[in-house]
Amino acid sequence: MSLARTRLNLAFRQLLAEQDYLDITVGQILAQAQVSKATFYRHYQRKLDLFIEMHQGLIAAMLADFQQAEDWLSLQPPSSLIRLSLQAAKKGARRSTTAYQLGSDWPLATRMLNQAFANAIAARLQQAFSEPQWRDPVSDVASYLSVMYMDYMMQVNQMPSPQAATQKAQLLQRYTRAMLLESLQQ
Structure with missing residues (x-):
């Protein structure tokens, strides 16, 4: 850079x-x-590009510990997800929602962040599951997971406590695991 x-x-x-x-x-x-x-x-091109670039770094940090299939299929969230959750929760609940903060940039930001999540998740899944038999296309699985991770990222800024953020991270991991188990050929 x-x-x-x-x-x-x-x-x-x-x-x-x-x-x-x-x-x-x-x-x-x-x-x-x-x-x-x-x-x-x-x-x-615009201020929003800085916001997206910053969040791409957060996405990479959030997914950093998803290296192997076992990481994705674990019942416990990886430390990178917990660490990011705790950092966000320490900052305290924001004054307003992300949608409000972004104003008219919200629709485009949502699309861009969702695509960034989907791309990062797809790359991590392909790395972790080198040659599995997927029942569903990896791009579809990544797209659906990206919606959950986006929602989580938006919610974590509103968490009232580190404990609430940790509980949400555990829930996210369980849903991720369930979706992947359903999407992989057994």
């Missing part, structure tokens, strides 16, 4: 820690990152 892109990402994250996405302007990002408007638009 280029220095300018790194600065833009850092500036965006710092601004998100202080205010809602909806209230952040590209001008604020430019001022915080100390880069020009031309530099911003060389790397991104």
Whole structure:
């Protein structure tokens, strides 16, 4: 990642820690990152692209421990999922929902994040289950799992406690396991 892109990402994250996405302007990002408007638009088309890029990193972190079939089929969620859940819960319940925070960007953000999840999950499934006989296409399984993981990611920011986040992670893992067992040829 280029220095300018790194600065833009850092500036965006710092601004998100202080205010809602909806209230952040590209001008604020430019001022915080100390880069020009031309530099911003060389790397991104809109503020939403920074949001998606940040979440792609979170998706990768969330799925980091899904390396082998046993990880996907375990009854316990992997440590990467628990760790991310606890970090989100420590920040406390957000003032408003993600849909509200994103405003008019919400529909496009949802589609883009869902696609990012589906792509990441499909890649991990193909890596973990090297040559299984799938009853259903991996892309379909990944697409359905991505909906659950997206929903989880949106909910975890509203969790009232770390315990609630951990319980939700366990539930997500059980549903993931059930879906995969149903989708794999036995």
